[in-house]
Amino acid sequence: MTSPTPRTLVVVTAGLSQPSSTRLLADRLAEATRRPLADAGAPVETRVVELRDLATDIAGNLVTGFPAPALREAVETVERADAVIAVTPVFAASYSGLFKSFFDLFEPTALTGTPVLLAATGGTARHSLVLEHAMRPLFSYLRAAVVPTAVFAAAEDWGGDGDPLTDTLPTRISRAAGELAALLSARAGETGPRAPSEAAEPSAEGTAERGSSGLRVTPFAEQLAALRPR
Template sequence: MTAQPAAGRTIAVVSAGLGQPSSTRLLADRLAAAATAALRDLGADTEVVTVELRDHARQMVDATLTGFTAGALRDAVETVTGADGLVAVTPVFNASFSGLFKMFFDLLERGSLEGVPVLIGATGGTARHSLVLEHAVRPMFAYMRAVAAPTAVYAASEDWGSAGAGGADGLTERVARAGGELASLVAARPPARDRRGAGDADPYEDPVPFERLLASGGQ
């Protein structure tokens, strides 16, 4: 598929790291930088907007209970669903993605990520958890009908050292390859602003009545 001509693109970065600083945020930033560099090579200017889920934790709990997002959380959701591409990185807890990570994506409207290119990543203390990307994270985005880049990037603690970062298939190489794949997927689609109609309705202006939510089996 031929890449679109030079145009401004937006990459949304979702980091579910809990600490500051965070290895999860560090990996997310490196993936976004690699994708941005690859898009620049394709002639596209790129804006990167980062969503730190830890900053929205309380609002996500409220939104999960009420079914309604507001304020900064609503802005974060619109940033993600309105982007040309997505970088999503989670820490690994108990052999799966974090609850914070899952909670955020549970709040998105059905179909809001359909066709959106996404680069998935995860961090953990040991390489034994690397398959979390394939048995948990990739299936979630497949269910949401996003288009996940072929290369998923997992970074264990030892990957951050000079020996682990370089060499054949080291972290630096994997980040560059994954960033290039995301850039190609983004460049092959029309810019997000061109896919949105000028008269698109705000999905929050007409909320679903509570009685209908109950009738549909809301939990």
């Protein structure tokens, strides 16, 4: 019996310190995503892209336009991922410049259809809207399949009972990871790793000829021609 092909889960973390609460949150999300899949016999290979280690290469690419080999490899790793967890610290109510500069390297179609879980860390829960007003639009632009639940961890979330009016951090991690695991599980039946070519735009011919139901769709030009007087 052939063993199932492992799915690749890539974790992108933009934490600057060591140790980092951003990396801690990323690790917890990755483990919560991987565990149920592994228990169900769907192996997952986790790879971590630590942007702190690529900061110099990212800055160099901004001014030269030529990515260093390590940076190019990191971008290709994310592009080939079956799912991505993206975590950033929050500065001035938005994602970090390092995080944004890294994802600026991607073509608009590079993550088309890739399941993505968004998360962020900050000193206060007032920064939590960064998930919706900054991060979600960024990954929508990259055409990723962003899971509904995003996770924000404020300083108070790491200890104590947290805000009684909101779910605890473990609850939010579990929910978001479950959503990502469900999408990743759907990919477990596919054969072979995801290639960047899957992110290419559909051809104009294909979209003109077939609708979502598989039935032929009459091109708009034909419809106009049928209305012309004869």
